Amino acid sequence: MSLAEISLRQALLQRRTVRDFSNAAVPLQALQRLLWAAQGITGPDGNRTAPSAHAMHPLRLYVQAARVAGLDQGLYEIGVNDQSLRLLHGSDLRPALAAAAIDEQPWIGQAACIIVICADMVKPAQAFADQRPFGRRGVRYVYLEAGAAAQNLQLQAVAEGLGCVGVGGFNDEATADVLGLGIPLEPVMQLCIGYPAVSDPVVAD
Numbered sequence: 001m002s003l004a005e006i007s008l009r010q011a012l013l014q015r016r017t018v019r020d021f022s023n024a025a026v027p028l029q030a031l032q033r034l035l036w037a038a039q040g041i042t043g044p045d046g047n048r049t050a051p052s053a054h055a056m057h058p059l060r061l062y063v064q065a066a067r068v069a070g071l072d073q074g075l076y077e078i079g080v081n082d083q084s085l086r087l088l089h090g091s092d093l094r095p096a097l098a099a100a101a102i103d104e105q106p107w108i109g110q111a112a113c114i115i116v117i118c119a120d121m122v123k124p125a126q127a128f129a130d131q132r133p134f135g136r137r138g139v140r141y142v143y144l145e146a147g148a149a150a151q152n153l154q155l156q157a158v159a160e161g162l163g164c165v166g167v168g169g170f171n172d173e174a175t176a177d178v179l180g181l182g183i184p185l186e187p188v189m190q191l192c193i194g195y196p197a198v199s200d201p202v203v204a205d
């Protein structure tokens with residue numbers, strides 16, 4: 001049985017935050033499966049693997065690739081409808097992302113790749129502005145949706161034999177600057193990914 005075929009219960013049992021990564025590269029296909037788990041389109045109406053209030057789908061994904069076999073180093077924007085990887089520039093932004101973190105978080109600089117969940121914060125805030133708590137409900141929904149996407153991704157990481165740490169502790173403005181985000185986009189969570197240092201990589205087929 002390949003690791004990609006483990007049961008949901010097994011994935012839930014095995015999910016653990018991993019902060020120590022090996023130098024092994026992550027296959028591009030595994031990265032694409034992680035992206036699909038987070039926000040893949042699963043219905044003709046455009047709905048996704050993660051639910052979304054009013055099907056507004058405010059989440060946007062970015063990838064900093066460092067050691068991804070089959071993908072050049074760089075920052076990529078993920079296509080909303082086709083999950084394509086569009087290269088924004090070829091830099092290694094991990095040191096800058098680590099510098100923008102709250103406290104020392106060396107795993108940001110050591111991850112094979114980082115998937116950053118960002119979100120359009122303005123549209124949901126406006127859409128739910130007339131519901132109490134005024135101005136906050138839309139933002140709350142974005143965080144709930146980001147949590148669902150992050151959990152999907154982390155369970156897929158288990159199935160791939162990959163380690164992952166979700167980093168929410170960062171300076172929002174500094175991180176947005178590193179990624180080149182502008183209004184209405186804000187970073188919500190970083191998923192730092194790599195094969196765990198303690199075990200040999202097992203590549204799912």
Ligand SMILES: Cc1cc2nc3c(=O)[nH]c(=O)nc-3n(C[C@H](O)[C@H](O)[C@H](O)COP(=O)(O)O)c2cc1C
Pocket residue numbers: 015016017018019105165166167168169170
């Ligand atoms: C919203 C959120 C933010 C988090 N932020 C960080 C972080 O900034 N740095 C970090 O190393 N871990 C972070 N974590 C991971 C937690 O520390 C971790 O989930 C917790 O210690 C429990 O361990 P487990 O995931 O292995 O069950 C975060 C987790 C969540 C849910």
